[in-house]
Amino acid sequence: MPPHDEKAPLRLGLLDQRMRSMAPDFLVDRVLVHYKLIGLTDETIRQLLDLAGEYHQERTAAEDEFALLGHKVSPVPTPPSPEQAAERREHFARRAALFAEDDRRAETYYDRVRTILGEQGWANLLSVYLDEVTARLNRLGPALAAGVAPAFALLAEDPEGVHRPVDPYDNELTGVFPAIV
Numbered sequence: 001m002p003p004h005d006e007k008a009p010l011r012l013g014l015l016d017q018r019m020r021s022m023a024p025d026f027l028v029d030r031v032l033v034h035y036k037l038i039g040l041t042d043e044t045i046r047q048l049l050d051l052a053g054e055y056h057q058e059r060t061a062a063e064d065e066f067a068l069l070g071h072k073v074s075p076v077p078t079p080p081s082p083e084q085a086a087e088r089r090e091h092f093a094r095r096a097a098l099f100a101e102d103d104r105r106a107e108t109y110y111d112r113v114r115t116i117l118g119e120q121g122w123a124n125l126l127s128v129y130l131d132e133v134t135a136r137l138n139r140l141g142p143a144l145a146a147g148v149a150p151a152f153a154l155l156a157e158d159p160e161g162v163h164r165p166v167d168p169y170d171n172e173l174t175g176v177f178p179a180i181v
Contacts (some may be wrong), residue, residue, distance in 0.1 A: 004014045019066050023106035027055040028113060030132075032126060038117070038124045047116045057111050062098055062105075069095045 008023060028048045031038065035045060069091045071110070114122045145154050155163040 019063055019099060021102040021103050021106075023059070023102045025059075027052045027106075030129070031113065031117075032159055034125070034128045034132075037128050038121055040117075040121070044116060044121070048113065050110055050118065052110065054107070059102070060106060062102060066095055066098050069098075 028051065031040075032045065040048070059131060072093075073088050091111045117125060141154075156166045156167050158164050
């Protein structure tokens with residue numbers, strides 16, 4: 001393979017095996033971290049670990065295919081022939097399809113996690129996730145507000161139901177939403 005631009009975050013080639021779809025790298029890590037809050041049993045944990053192992057194997061196989069296709073479309077020193085160009089387009093199309101398959105895989109496995117947890121366990125999990133995300137956004141509020149300040153203002157609803165601007169450097173931003181300025 002010819003040299004690559006080492007500043008590129010994802011180089012095109014054999015070492016670029018990590019697909020950057022919306023699918024999680026680890027299927028159940030956050031579920032397991034919160035096992036007490038969700039109320040998981042030992043058997044449920046074992047089922048989730050088995051599922052995570054299966055998910056990992058499927059993703060690894062897809063990432064390997066992705067990497068090999070990346071190698072096949074890596075830059076070449078001379079322009080490709082029309083036949084080679086057509087073959088390269090097919091490889092690019094397959095790489096793109098792997099992204100969609102990865103997202104669908106995640107959806108399928110989320111459904112399987114939901115089945116293992118049951119409706120109450122799933123509801124507990126979503127509640128824990130919502131609380132976790134809300135707490136983190138509240139902690140990061142000042143930095144997020146400063147980052148979007150040129151285009152957005154943060155507003156909070158006061159007791160009378162009126163939305164008023166809030167200080168983006170307030171460390172206790174709650175009930176706040178952005179509005180385009």
